Amino acid sequence: MLRLHREGRFILITVALLLIAANATLFVLTWGENSLIFSWVFLGVSIILYGFLLNFFRNPKRSFTYDPDAVIAPCDGKIVAIERVFEPIYFQKEMQQVSIFMSPLNVHVNWCPVSGKVVYSRYYAGKYLIAWHPKSSVENEHTFFVFENGKGKIACKQIAGILARRIKYYIRPSDMVRQGQELGFIKFGSRVDLLLPLDYQICVNLGSRTQGGKTIIARVPS
Numbered sequence: 001m002l003r004l005h006r007e008g009r010f011i012l013i014t015v016a017l018l019l020i021a022a023n024a025t026l027f028v029l030t031w032g033e034n035s036l037i038f039s040w041v042f043l044g045v046s047i048i049l050y051g052f053l054l055n056f057f058r059n060p061k062r063s064f065t066y067d068p069d070a071v072i073a074p075c076d077g078k079i080v081a082i083e084r085v086f087e088p089i090y091f092q093k094e095m096q097q098v099s100i101f102m103s104p105l106n107v108h109v110n111w112c113p114v115s116g117k118v119v120y121s122r123y124y125a126g127k128y129l130i131a132w133h134p135k136s137s138v139e140n141e142h143t144f145f146v147f148e149n150g151k152g153k154i155a156c157k158q159i160a161g162i163l164a165r166r167i168k169y170y171i172r173p174s175d176m177v178r179q180g181q182e183l184g185f186i187k188f189g190s191r192v193d194l195l196l197p198l199d200y201q202i203c204v205n206l207g208s209r210t211q212g213g214k215t216i217i218a219r220v221p222s
Helices: 004-031 034-057
Strands: 071-072 077-087 093-102 109-111 116-124 142-149 154-160 168-169 184-186 190-194 216-219
Touching: 004 034, 071 116, 077 190, 116 168, 142 168, 154 168, 154 184, 190 216
Parallel strands: none
Antiparallel strands: 071 216, 077 093, 093 190, 109 184, 116 142, 142 154, 154 190, 168 184
8 A cells, every 4th residue: 555655645635636626627628529638638647647746755664774883874866976075064074975866756755864862953045956966965955964872973964956845854953863763854856965974984886776764874983
């Protein structure tokens, strides 16, 4: 059975009602006319559109990876950047950045990459550059979370894209979170960045596919 995320309920109900009304009206207006074919075409397009929405808001059950010595992927997607960057907001030093791009076909739930305490949280309004644009990490609308546990501190950023205009997040400063706990949801294509200390061992490569809550992104040094 298809399991849907709560963020999609209002949109799915609203779109369903609009499509039903539009299709019913079109069939009534064209019934018995030569233009009835357009009603069938519109119905087909409506079914495809609604199928896309159902697929986008799916929230499949999955088994999560729990490893206190690992950083787990916060989302499904593709690794589009692994690089050193200077983080000026919280750490104020060089960090390893791992960026994951989520296409509209990916599951768009976000999960906490580690267990620990949320020691910093901030929302930034911004632009809507294409999610894989190099400046999107800084200039786009995004959230910024820092997690701390006995292994150290890491950051996770939810970044809006050219289509993603709605970032939802469920954690706040001082919250104690567990690895695999829902962090939030980004609607319609987006990106998530991880900022890790330089001594963390990266376990993925450019182009690697990730499964949120399952794929190990990096390991903490022993």
